[in-house]
Amino acid sequence: MPPLGADFGERFARERRPACQLYLISPPTIDAAFTEQLIRALGEGGVAAFQLRLKGIDDHAIAALAPPLQRACADAEVAFIINDSIGLAKRLGADGVHLGQDDGDPREAREILGKEAQIGVTCHDSRHLAMEAGEAGADYVAFGAFYPTTTKETQHRPDHAILTWWQTLFGAPCVAIGGITPDNARPLVEAGADFLAVSSAIWSGDPAERVRAFAAVMRG
Ligand SMILES: Cc1ncc(COP(=O)(O)OP(=O)(O)O)c(N)n1
Numbered sequence: 001m002p003p004l005g006a007d008f009g010e011r012f013a014r015e016r017r018p019a020c021q022l023y024l025i026s027p028p029t030i031d032a033a034f035t036e037q038l039i040r041a042l043g044e045g046g047v048a049a050f051q052l053r054l055k056g057i058d059d060h061a062i063a064a065l066a067p068p069l070q071r072a073c074a075d076a077e078v079a080f081i082i083n084d085s086i087g088l089a090k091r092l093g094a095d096g097v098h099l100g101q102d103d104g105d106p107r108e109a110r111e112i113l114g115k116e117a118q119i120g121v122t123c124h125d126s127r128h129l130a131m132e133a134g135e136a137g138a139d140y141v142a143f144g145a146f147y148p149t150t151t152k153e154t155q156h157r158p159d160h161a162i163l164t165w166w167q168t169l170f171g172a173p174c175v176a177i178g179g180i181t182p183d184n185a186r187p188l189v190e191a192g193a194d195f196l197a198v199s200s201a202i203w204s205g206d207p208a209e210r211v212r213a214f215a216a217v218m219r220g
């Protein structure tokens with residue numbers, strides 16, 4: 001492993017961090033009725049970001065579906081994040097992009113999207129990947145899948161301690177993802193997750209009710 005720059009990372013007082021917030025991930029496919037569901041979910045407050053993650057369709061088709069969702073996010077002052085594609089994030093004027101390990105370099109994303117963009121990076125269960133992402137200028141690192149999920153096939157199953165490690169040592173926020181429900185979320189909050197990224201547990205029921213259930217767990 002290459003040595004990491006001595007200037008990377010700062011000791012970060014836990015009490016200076018804002019309370020844990022929700023980071024909503026779209027269902028893998030959506031229909032015209034989805035905007036209404038999103039508006040209901042965002043109307044509850046406590047949601048920091050919404051990621052448009054549509055699998056199996058091209059950027060052109062995603063761009064056609066995005067405007068009402070992007071407007072709903074802007075109205076609720078929620079960050080609108082595009083999954084996978086730096087080019088699509090630029091084209092839509094999104095607030096940021098989420099990059100998997102094969103989706104491009106955060107430095108390139110920064111050059112294209114500018115200094116205000118929120119750039120997140122998937123780090124699976126790897127401290128090494130997280131430090132690399134931090135060095136490359138990521139605004140947040142994402143660890144998961146913490147629990148079994150059918151939304152994405154993944155073999156990575158981090159220990160909750162990776163959240164505590166990150167939060168204790170580094171300034172950028174960390175996101176926990178994967179199979180999170182109101183029933184299993186509390187240990188992730190206690191371990192130090194700054195954001196809980198959730199898809200199926202929000203959209204499989206009444207989204208407003210589900211956001212309220214998460215909010216209660218996050219308050220403790
Ligand atoms: C917040 C957040 N964390 C992790 C992921 C997973 O991203 P990736 O590894 O690129 O996999 P796909 O989402 O593209 O299937 C994510 N999207 N968001």
Ligand SMILES: Cc1ncsc1CCOP(=O)(O)O
Pocket residue numbers: 025144145148149150151152154177178179180197198199200201
């Ligand atoms: C995109 C992604 N990356 C790791 S797990 C996961 C799926 C998250 O969705 P859910 O909350 O339905 O498990």
